[in-house]
Amino acid sequence: MSQYTDPGDWCAPVAGILYRSTAPLTWHVGRPGSGLTVTVPVGATFDVSVPRGLCRIFNPHDPRSLRAAALHDELLRRGWDRTTAGAIFHDALRADGMPRWRRLAMWLAVSLFRYR
Numbered sequence: 001m002s003q004y005t006d007p008g009d010w011c012a013p014v015a016g017i018l019y020r021s022t023a024p025l026t027w028h029v030g031r032p033g034s035g036l037t038v039t040v041p042v043g044a045t046f047d048v049s050v051p052r053g054l055c056r057i058f059n060p061h062d063p064r065s066l067r068a069a070a071l072h073d074e075l076l077r078r079g080w081d082r083t084t085a086g087a088i089f090h091d092a093l094r095a096d097g098m099p100r101w102r103r104l105a106m107w108l109a110v111s112l113f114r115y116r
Contacts, residue, residue, distance in 0.1 A: 011070065017047045017060045017069070027071050027092060038074060038088075046073035051109075058106065065106065068092035072110055086111030 010023040025040040040046075049058035058065075068089050075085035089102045090107040098106070 011066060013061075014045065017049065018045060019047070019066065020045050021070060025067060025070055027067075027088070029088060038071060038078075040070045040074045044070065044074060044077075058102070064096040064098045065093065067096060068098075068106075082111055086114040 011019045011027050014020050021040050021044045024042055027038050028034065029036040029038060032037055039104075047067050048062075048065055050058045050060045057063050071092050072085050072089040075088060076082070080088075086107055089110050090103055093103040093106060
């Protein structure tokens with residue numbers, strides 16, 4: 001299973017649903033030892049976009065979704081396609097203990113819809 005390196009205290013809120021990384025966040029893609037890692041650099045901004053009507057169900061400030069959101073935004077910035085970035089987002093949510101039903105709903109949202 002994919003995993004993070006130990007990020008410790010790695011991000012800070014900027015405004016609203018916008019955050020900024022304060023330490024590098026590295027995700028190991030695939031099996032341990034695969035050699036493929038993605039690092040969200042210090043200073044990278046990311047958001048946790050949730051449609052307004054769903055904010056009561058999907059809290060954009062839930063700590064279990066912050067690392068996955070940062071990773072997803074970084075992958076898109078690097079030119080990864082939405083489907084692959086969405087799959088890695090899903091794995092990251094699972095690594096942070098997000099319940100299955102919530103993880104699947106969030107994965108569908110980032111894979112199929114664009115909020116900007």
